[in-house]
Amino acid sequence: MLEKLLRRRVIFVSGKGGTGKTTVAAALALLAARNGKRVLAVDVDAKGDLAAALGSRGAGFKPQIVQPGISSLALQPQESFQEYLNIYFKVPRLARLTPLARVFDFIATGVPGPRDMLVVGKIAYEERRRQANSRPVWDIIVVDAAPSGQVVSHLTAARSLLTLVKGGMITAQVQWVDQLIRDHARTTVVICALAQEMPVIEAIELDARLRAEAGVAVDCCVLNRLIPMHVTPAQLRVARAMSDDAHASRVRERLGGPPQPLTLALETAAELNQTDSARGRQLREGLRVPVIDVPLVVARSSLAVSRVVAEAIDEATG
Amino acid sequence: MSAQAQPASERRRAKRSDVPVFAMGHRLGNLEVIVCCGTGGVGKTTVSAALGMAVAAAQDKRVLVLTVDPAKRLATALGLRGIGADPVKVSPRALHGAGLPAKGEVVAAMLDTKSAWDRLIERFAPNRGTADRILRNRFYQRISDAFIGSHEYAAMDALYELHQGGEYDVVVVDTPPSRNALDFLEAPNRLADYVGARLLSWLAGPSGFGRAMSFAASPFLRLADRLLGDDTLEEVADFVRQLQQLYGGVQARARDVYRLLRSPQVGFVVVTTLEPGPFAEAEFFTSKLREFSMPLRAIVVNRVLPEMLRNPNAAAAATVLEEHPQIATWLSSELDLRVTADTTRAIGETYKLFNALAQRDARQLSRLERLGAVPTSRIPLFTDEVSALEGLVRIAGLL
Numbered sequence: 001m002l003e004k005l006l007r008r009r010v011i012f013v014s015g016k017g018g019t020g021k022t023t024v025a026a027a028l029a030l031l032a033a034r035n036g037k038r039v040l041a042v043d044v045d046a047k048g049d050l051a052a053a054l055g056s057r058g059a060g061f062k063p064q065i066v067q068p069g070i071s072s073l074a075l076q077p078q079e080s081f082q083e084y085l086n087i088y089f090k091v092p093r094l095a096r097l098t099p100l101a102r103v104f105d106f107i108a109t110g111v112p113g114p115r116d117m118l119v120v121g122k123i124a125y126e127e128r129r130r131q132a133n134s135r136p137v138w139d140i141i142v143v144d145a146a147p148s149g150q151v152v153s154h155l156t157a158a159r160s161l162l163t164l165v166k167g168g169m170i171t172a173q174v175q176w177v178d179q180l181i182r183d184h185a186r187t188t189v190v191i192c193a194l195a196q197e198m199p200v201i202e203a204i205e206l207d208a209r210l211r212a213e214a215g216v217a218v219d220c221c222v223l224n225r226l227i228p229m230h231v232t233p234a235q236l237r238v239a240r241a242m243s244d245d246a247h248a249s250r251v252r253e254r255l256g257g258p259p260q261p262l263t264l265a266l267e268t269a270a271e272l273n274q275t276d277s278a279r280g281r282q283l284r285e286g287l288r289v290p291v292i293d294v295p296l297v298v299a300r301s302s303l304a305v306s307r308v309v310a311e312a313i314d315e316a317t318g
Numbered sequence: 319m320s321a322q323a324q325p326a327s328e329r330r331r332a333k334r335s336d337v338p339v340f341a342m343g344h345r346l347g348n349l350e351v352i353v354c355c356g357t358g359g360v361g362k363t364t365v366s367a368a369l370g371m372a373v374a375a376a377q378d379k380r381v382l383v384l385t386v387d388p389a390k391r392l393a394t395a396l397g398l399r400g401i402g403a404d405p406v407k408v409s410p411r412a413l414h415g416a417g418l419p420a421k422g423e424v425v426a427a428m429l430d431t432k433s434a435w436d437r438l439i440e441r442f443a444p445n446r447g448t449a450d451r452i453l454r455n456r457f458y459q460r461i462s463d464a465f466i467g468s469h470e471y472a473a474m475d476a477l478y479e480l481h482q483g484g485e486y487d488v489v490v491v492d493t494p495p496s497r498n499a500l501d502f503l504e505a506p507n508r509l510a511d512y513v514g515a516r517l518l519s520w521l522a523g524p525s526g527f528g529r530a531m532s533f534a535a536s537p538f539l540r541l542a543d544r545l546l547g548d549d550t551l552e553e554v555a556d557f558v559r560q561l562q563q564l565y566g567g568v569q570a571r572a573r574d575v576y577r578l579l580r581s582p583q584v585g586f587v588v589v590t591t592l593e594p595g596p597f598a599e600a601e602f603f604t605s606k607l608r609e610f611s612m613p614l615r616a617i618v619v620n621r622v623l624p625e626m627l628r629n630p631n632a633a634a635a636a637t638v639l640e641e642h643p644q645i646a647t648w649l650s651s652e653l654d655l656r657v658t659a660d661t662t663r664a665i666g667e668t669y670k671l672f673n674a675l676a677q678r679d680a681r682q683l684s685r686l687e688r689l690g691a692v693p694t695s696r697i698p699l700f701t702d703e704v705s706a707l708e709g710l711v712r713i714a715g716l717l
Contacts, residue, residue, distance in 0.1 A: 262632055
């Protein structure tokens with residue numbers, strides 16, 4: 001499954017806010033790079049969280065190398081628009097404060113069609129870039145995309161614009177962007193979820209909307225932050241007996257620490273195991289794509305978390 | 319055994335029989351507007367609903383919980399199906415059954431952004447003809463859905479209307495799940511900027527985009543025509559021209575909304591978890607509230623792990639269980655149970671995981687005061703899911 005995923009040209013990673021989109025995007029970028037691909041990791045907002053998850057201080061509008069084989073950039077609609085004008089119309093970069101520049105800014109960031117269009121347009125432009133030997137500049141582009149509420153309007157931006165704009169040069173350009181987005185061989189979406197009620201509901205809704213409204217392929221869903229161990233009844237029985245008044249003080253003495261926190265951890269894990277599997281079942285029943293289980297990871301840096309998640313995805317799909 | 323040392327199941331039972339205090343309901347119940355903010359996935363909607371209940375539990379007030387989320391989450395959280403544009407009163411009997419002896423009443427409403435925008439256009443348009451022209455414009459029809467900050471603006475506007483209407487004593491508003499919490503604060507001004515931008519005046523022109531106008535010479539227009547085709551720009555211009563007639567009204571409203579948000583009867587509640595990402599957002603957001611002179615009244619920290627899991631001596635015990643297989647034999651005879659080395663190692667590993675999580679939380683907890691000197695509620699992690707009314711009531715009691 002991973003092999004198929006990494007053969008795509010563009011992967012959009014989406015899902016409800018807080019489900020670990022950025023980490024999963026970073027993990028996929030690391031896996032692609034490890035498979036020898038030249039990767040562009042794109043952050044759709046300027047905050048630069050994706051670059052941080054790849055161990056870099058932050059990203060600008062120009063791609064910069066963040067890991068061996070991985071470059072990263074953060075999208076900025078104004079910059080994309082200026083670049084677009086520059087490439088296709090030879091309009092020189094405009095000083096920030098000229099009236100013309102401000103009108104462009106308004107159009108680029110304020111009017112929904114163009115703004116969403118610039119997000120996917122820039123990605124499509126990077127997909128199309130070729131080296132002198134006509135090889136693509138990037139083998140694969142991994143996008144830390146907008147959350148489930150907004151990603152559909154990004155992915156349908158090109159088509160919406162085609163209904164608004166009749167004629168003009170832009171039509172042809174928008175058409176090829178739309179073709180790329182809806183080409184199931186080249187472009188796909190990975191949906192992130194957690195084993196909680198709303199993330200699961202939103203993942204299922206998003207999967208359906210992407211197919212029905214956007215006509216975009218969905219390859220798989222990553223079910224994130226699952227409790228990595230499965231607590232057995234036998235373990236729970238032993239853990240509870242350790243904290244029982246009849247044994248607690250002797251156990252404490254022998255182990256050099258109180259057993260009650262251990263019991264609590266086991267009970268908590270056992271309860272979370274139950275919601276994990278119930279929500280996992282609900283997700284698998286509601287989705288038409290495979291679900292990849294990824295365990296909860298605690299690590300010092302966000303790069304370290306991305307690395308462990310990459311291993312987990314590799315293992316689960318290998 | 320001390321209360322601290324009871325295992326989870328017993329503590330939970332004990333907690334349920336405690337009389338809930340609804341302290342936050344007492345503290346914040348004198349406000350007229352409570353704005354809950356936080357980044358996506360921290361349980362903001364749940365906390366807003368619970369906060370509304372805490373206020374109704376503490377005081378004889380009519381409380382409206384307003385959610386602006388397109389995902390209809392509050393409906394799910396309140397156990398209601400198909401909340402419409404009309405507010406729905408949460409049945410007092412259901413509340414009572416869930417353990418909330420409410421003095422006041424709780425009403426839930428979901429903002430329908432599209433109709434909120436249509437109302438706004440109708441309200442501020444100088445006449446019916448202008449309103450109709452805007453409502454029919456294809457750009458407008460897309461804008462109310464996707465305009466930057468459109469949910470945020472509609473929420474602010476509806477909040478203002480509801481507050482002015484005086485039908486409710488307290489309005490608790492759950493802010494939209496924008497990736498950038500600031501969109502919410504900046505929305506009113508930003509809309510006024512868009513509508514009013516003088517730059518757009520010349521774009522719209524005194525008499526529009528006649529093809530023969532001197533504009534045709536302007537590089538912008540030549541460029542725009544090549545880009546978009548002729549009719550499109552005409553239509554944009556018409557939209558901008560119509561929209562400009564709304565400017566006075568929208569600008570005045572933005573001022574009113576800001577005045578309301580800075581007034582003493584309004585309070586902001588920041589909701590966060592202790593995960594590093596959401597917590598960093600909360601820190602950023604509280605600093606922005608200070609910058610905007612908007613009053614932070616409370617912080618709710620959601621999904622806090624029990625303090626017991628940070629016990630370093632227990633971590634030492636866990637290491638013994640993980641690394642000394644022979645401990646299984648000793649435990650087996652002590653507990654008179656079959657204990658294998660796999661079992662003891664699993665117990666040790668499980669504690670280590672939760673201990674690591676709890677320690678990560680602790681790093682954020684130590685920075686909690688820096689968010690602001692305001693009352694703070696810690697809501698424990700509930701391993702069973704909070705979506706039914708009972709769960710909300712349980713949280714309300716802990717606030």
